[in-house]
Amino acid sequence: MLLRQDADVSIEPESAAAAALGPLAQALVPAAKAEPNARPSAAELATSLQQTARLLPRPDPISLAGISASNEGVTVSAVSGQAPAPAEDQAVRRPASGSGESDAQAEADVTRPIVSGRDATTPMPSPLLPSEVSAPDGVDASEVTSPDPTKSTDVAPGHAADVGSEPNVTPAIAAQEAEQSSRARGPLLVMLGLLCLAAGGLLAGFWFLSPDDDAAEVATTVSLPTLPVGTYEGKFVDDVRRDIEVSGWSLRPTMVREDGTVAGQILTQSPPPGFQLTDGGVILLVISEGPRLHATPELIGLSFDEAEAAMEANGLVVGEIERRFDEEAVDGVVLEQSVDVGVDLETGDGIDLVISAGPEPRILPVLAGRTPVEAEAALTVLGLVTEIVEEFSQDVPEGIVIASTPTAEALVERGATVTIVVSKGLPFVTVPDVRGMAAAEAADVLTAAGLVVADTEGPPNREVLATDPPAGESRRQGTQVIIFTRR
Numbered sequence: 001m002l003l004r005q006d007a008d009v010s011i012e013p014e015s016a017a018a019a020a021l022g023p024l025a026q027a028l029v030p031a032a033k034a035e036p037n038a039r040p041s042a043a044e045l046a047t048s049l050q051q052t053a054r055l056l057p058r059p060d061p062i063s064l065a066g067i068s069a070s071n072e073g074v075t076v077s078a079v080s081g082q083a084p085a086p087a088e089d090q091a092v093r094r095p096a097s098g099s100g101e102s103d104a105q106a107e108a109d110v111t112r113p114i115v116s117g118r119d120a121t122t123p124m125p126s127p128l129l130p131s132e133v134s135a136p137d138g139v140d141a142s143e144v145t146s147p148d149p150t151k152s153t154d155v156a157p158g159h160a161a162d163v164g165s166e167p168n169v170t171p172a173i174a175a176q177e178a179e180q181s182s183r184a185r186g187p188l189l190v191m192l193g194l195l196c197l198a199a200g201g202l203l204a205g206f207w208f209l210s211p212d213d214d215a216a217e218v219a220t221t222v223s224l225p226t227l228p229v230g231t232y233e234g235k236f237v238d239d240v241r242r243d244i245e246v247s248g249w250s251l252r253p254t255m256v257r258e259d260g261t262v263a264g265q266i267l268t269q270s271p272p273p274g275f276q277l278t279d280g281g282v283i284l285l286v287i288s289e290g291p292r293l294h295a296t297p298e299l300i301g302l303s304f305d306e307a308e309a310a311m312e313a314n315g316l317v318v319g320e321i322e323r324r325f326d327e328e329a330v331d332g333v334v335l336e337q338s339v340d341v342g343v344d345l346e347t348g349d350g351i352d353l354v355i356s357a358g359p360e361p362r363i364l365p366v367l368a369g370r371t372p373v374e375a376e377a378a379l380t381v382l383g384l385v386t387e388i389v390e391e392f393s394q395d396v397p398e399g400i401v402i403a404s405t406p407t408a409e410a411l412v413e414r415g416a417t418v419t420i421v422v423s424k425g426l427p428f429v430t431v432p433d434v435r436g437m438a439a440a441e442a443a444d445v446l447t448a449a450g451l452v453v454a455d456t457e458g459p460p461n462r463e464v465l466a467t468d469p470p471a472g473e474s475r476r477q478g479t480q481v482i483i484f485t486r487r
Contacts, residue, residue, distance in 0.1 A: 229276075232283075261290065267287065294347065295344060296344075364384075364408055429475060430449075436463050
């Protein structure tokens with residue numbers, strides 16, 4: 001007995017189950033597949049049963065009470081339930097001409113089949129006494145006698161019943177029997193057909209019978225060639241299709257998607273390898289269409305880590321990554337994805353991403369030699385912030401940019417702060433006290449302090465009395481100083 005289960009039912013060719021089922025296994029094993037899509041349709045199962053029926057032995061005829069399938073007037077097939085048509089000579093002959101019957105009566109007595117076979121429920125006609133029988137015109141009533149109940153009135157199949165030549169069967173009785181037999185034959189044949197179908201079963205209905213010249217039924221059995229089914233699982237359908245067609249079988253594919261498989265790969269087969277399949281049989285193959293499909297999620301606007309997690313949750317992976325500067329998106333945010341949202345992808349497919357690298361870095365221009373206003377305007381256009389510091393410079397005039405930090409041509413991110421150094425001019429120094437020194441010596445001291453000796457009033461070889469600006473005052477380097485000596 002085959003039991004339904006979660007796995008496919010398989011029958012080893014040499015097992016007891018295979019021996020018990022015989023050719024039926026060919027039709028039943030595919031129908032017991034656990035996967036509904038792998039089972040044959042009703043039409044395919046019917047075709048398979050029909051093919052299997054031709055390989056089974058013919059059932060024995062069924063004997064029915066009160067009916068003889070060969071000796072009585074009705075010959076019935078144990079399978080088809082059909083009765084052969086009566087022979088042309090199985091008829092009641094008309095009375096001899098001149099009997100006095102009218103033409104209408106003669107037409108009523110036209111040839112009818114006589115069937116003497118009856119079942120147990122068919123009543124026999126009551127014998128008629130001579131006095132109850134009306135003789136036709138021209139016939140002596142004494143010649144019309146009732147039938148002898150001890151004698152059979154059966155007519156052998158294939159022979160005519162000559163009423164005029166049978167002393168025990170009168171035309172009236174024969175006509176009555178023919179009429180009763182005609183009425184009973186219809187229900188009888190229907191009952192016989194039903195009994196034969198019930199006894200023969202579904203498979204017996206596929207036998208093809210044809211009568212020969214002697215009205216005997218001959219069973220036609222077609223022996224179809226068989227070949228062992230090959231091993232197809234794991235192979236590709238294009239590689240086995242020709243082998244199946246050459247073997248005289250047809251292929252019925254069922255397409256599924258399964259992770260870890262390749263499109264066109266055969267996952268399961270029915271019948272199993274080694275099964276002896278007849279010519280014209282059907283090979284059921286479950287074929288992969290590739291891995292399962294997953295809808296592409298929305299990734300734009302997510303951080304890279306969030307996008308990667310969303311893809312992994314849908315069986316997808318990160319493909320190629322491109323980093324692109326963007327003035328609005330912060331660094332690490334997904335700007336673009338290579339597959340539109342909702343498009344189906346197979347498990348393991350990758351999605352290429354464009355990731356923001358943040359705003360593009362700015363190349364810092366040369367700011368030295370510009371005024372602070374000019375330098376700040378240039379930095380603002382680049383999205384940078386300006387910070388100003390001042391320093392004394394002996395080389396750069398006051399109010400001019402000496403340098404910047406970062407320096408010129410450096411890459412600076414948008415929003416970064418750039419410090420510019422603005423010259424405050426020459427530094428301030430304290431006028432040294434050179435009084436009492438000789439004029440020449442005082443000039444050297446003042447020059448060393450960053451001051452410029454503009455003139456010496458008085459004899460140069462005399463001692464210094466004062467300076468202008470006077471000693472102790474703060475003056476910018478390069479300020480001119482006048483030396484005063486004694487006269």
